[in-house]
Amino acid sequence: MNVQEKVFIYDTTLRDGAQAEGVTFSPVAKIHVAKMLDSFGVDYIEGGFAASNPKDMAFFKDIKKENLKHAKVAAFGSTRRAGVDVAEDKGTLALLEAGTEVCTIFGKTWLLHVTEVLKTTAGENLAMIEDTCRFLKQNGKEVVYDAEHFFDGYKDSPEYALQTLEAAVKGGADVLVLCDTNGGSLPHEVFEITTAIREQFDVAVGIHTHNDSETAVANAMESVRAGATQVQGVINGFGERCGNCNLVSVAANILLKTGKTCLADPGKLKNLKQVSQFVNEQANLRDNQRAAFVGDSAFAHKAGMHVDGVRKVSQSFEHVPPESVGNGRRILISELSGASNVMEKLIEMGLDNIDRKSPEVREILQTMEKMEREGYVYEAADASFKMLIKKVLKEHKSFFELEGFRVIVEKRGKNEPCLSEATLKLKVNGEKAFTVGDGDGPVDALNMALRRALHEFYPSIDGVHLADYRVSILDPEEATAAKTRVHIESSDGETSWGTVGVSENIIEASWEALVDGVEYKLFLNEEDVG
Structure with missing residues (x-):
């Protein structure tokens, strides 16, 4: 594998992520998030649906005032409407009005949607895809084509699904993005179908997955393994219904586990937890304690045997170094704790001169067990446990x-x-x-x-x-x-x-x-x- 092989990260937090229940970004928050994503090193930032609402159009205007260092801004839209000339289609013209370097359009792949939702013919749908891609290319845009419901459409009619991609390629699309819009596909299916598409087309292939089957990240990684070079998703994975592919996990997995690269500066991966927390703050969401890589529990160890193991050989219970993603190890104190857990707390407090077999450690464990019988739980009360240690060691000072x-x-x-x-x-x-x-x-x-x-x-x-x-x-x-x-x-x-x-x-x-x-x-x- 080529160590320098690049996977492009396409962030759609501000568009697809904003469709999550209970999530709304203020205009100022959208700019803040875009600047953070650019600093982090993502390649594309999708700012919103150009024809959707004035707030999204205002973002495209305001972001031009910011000096983004790396990321390209993309405006999102659809193919022209059925029976309308592309040069007169309001949605297509709104994409040009947005003034972004990149335009991303979605089109229908599944015949069910063509005939029952769009109420048009298979042939007209193909013309809509090709016309819109060509019109945007002729106006100097980089065109990302999102093949909506691609995996469902391919499983229903592979021939027609391929024809929709051919139409996009004829129109000049730069990237063909395979979308698991319903989130129902499994990793092995995504790998097989992505592989087939890569063999059929000499155009870059991307992947856009949803999490309705709890497989969005796995599906994206399988698509990358099959040759996809663009991953679309959302920081922290929120989005419509069960959410989108979590770019936090994708970035960490690609950089730490595949030998490929996906950020302008791979060293920025150490800022991953900070980016995750910042986006949640701007979206007014609480951090997910159990989030992979960046959650407070991601590198938390509770059982005494695990703590003893991780102290001796960190990789025995940690799949990556916590600091590589900006996180840290936490030792939890509970009824499952042993002397190893207590020793870790003593080391944190600078009391590393106490032997784990000493009477002091035994007294701390006995006191903790007594307190837990009374209802105290110290897993989320680290400070209280450290105060307990101070009291047992006769080092506690009452400030008042x-x-x-x-x-x-x-x-x-x-x-x-x-x-x-x-x-x-x-x-x-x-x-x-x-x-x-x-x-x-x-x-x-x-x-x-x-x-x-x-x-x-x-x-x-x-x-x-x-x-x-x-x-x-x-x-x-x-x-x-x-x-x-x-x-x-x-x-x-x-x-x-x-x-x-x-x-x-x-x-x-x-x-x-x-x-x-x-x-x-x-x-x-x-x-x-x-």
């Missing part, structure tokens, strides 16, 4: 002492919102601090009171915010008297950490998690100073 708090929730009328107020008494460095905080709820009010109390003594707390708050009921049969577990995710903008609290009283459980979160930040500050 609680003297008491009171939380009031008041509703002043049927249609009035609830008001929450917290009163807090602390002792900090021998000084008493008394504060009042209000918030959207009792926990928010308590959090605000704590911050105000500590501001004078530890101003770095001002930069910490609560990123997530989750509540679990541990014994629902106890109804309103049930024990509650609270998880809090805190962040200072650069680092995030999780804490846990458990109590029959949800406010007390929340307070415990809040305190761990604040103390962990203060410990980090002391380590930085040290």
